[in-house]
Amino acid sequence: MPAPEMLLVVAVAMRDREGRVLLQKRPPGKPMAGLWEFPGGKIEPGESPEAALARELHEELGITLSVKDLSPIAFASEPLAGRHLLLLLFILRNWEGTPEAHHATELRWVTPAEMRGLPMPPADVPLVEALMGMG
Template identity: 85%
Template sequence: MGVSEMLLVVAVAMHDGKGRVLLQQRPPGKPMAGLWEFPGGKIEANESPEAALARELHEELGITLSVKDLVPLAFASEPLAGRHLLLLLYGLREWEGEPVAHHATELRWVTPVEMRAMPMPPADVPLVEALVGMG
């Protein structure tokens, strides 16, 4: 079966050095409001995944990073409202600035195991399992 549109999205598992990863809660009024997700967003035309992630994290969290510090971790492929979502997850251990929720309802540092109990978009669930497996 063909796909009418491919939606390319990048996200990050920011590690705090204490075994925790940063999640953000989707705000009211957005699709999947209230669910927890990895920070990130859509890749724009003529933008590399790494550049898109650096831009999105600056917009959403107010942090700055070097794209060389992004490490590919996992991906998810999921049908989504007549389109197909391809979500690329990167790992990040170094950045500048303190993350602030500019677009999210809340930010929370959690362990990969704690993520299993949090309501998340369907595409994020296999990424959590990949993180737990990397333990």
Template identity: 65%
Template sequence: MLFVVAAAVIDMEGRVLVQQRPPGKPMAGLWEFPGGKVEPGERPEAALIRELHEELGIDVEAACLAPATFASEALGERHLLLLLYALRKWRGVPEARHASALKWVRPLELHRLEMPPADKPLIGLLEALV
């Protein structure tokens, strides 16, 4: 089982932040919600706070992470469990530190982006949430 956390970073205009996977990585060029793997012994919220700081340069308090939904996806011999949190409050300006690009989009626009299979089922919930 591979545990991954991600954030639907939502701005005051109701847009969601997505990042583009860089060349040389699996699924390069696809758009995804920022986040990453949960290390052994790490709490999901702590992993997401760490990943958002590393990937976007933003600081997040655990109390600002609202559990939203999850996705479950087979990955060859492994299985991915993706936990999505909603985030509306953070410190700093997001920047693409480990991604090719960042983009703010309305939830409805997510349907037109090429995204990893595990991210696609999360779009419907975001449409209702935002």
């Protein structure tokens, strides 16, 4: 049996000065619509995870960042619709601009503890636990 196609995805836990993290709500018409997720997206061929995240955050939130400000903190591995999702989570504390929902229906700043009460994609759930361990 051939191995499923690997889907490489990057996401970010943007932390503000109060320790809250920015989540975005998936829009109607998309898979897992209505669920809260970390901002991010697919890594394009030839792109590093950090470059992909910088591109995705500019497209999705209208912010800019330096890739040197991204620190990897966790990953998740999940089967997903005939493929296998590998989700790399980075933390970001410095960026330029005010995040705006360009593709999501809503943005929300929440504490890691508050994330436990929100509906999230299965791959994001273990990442919440990693954030909880960071304090």
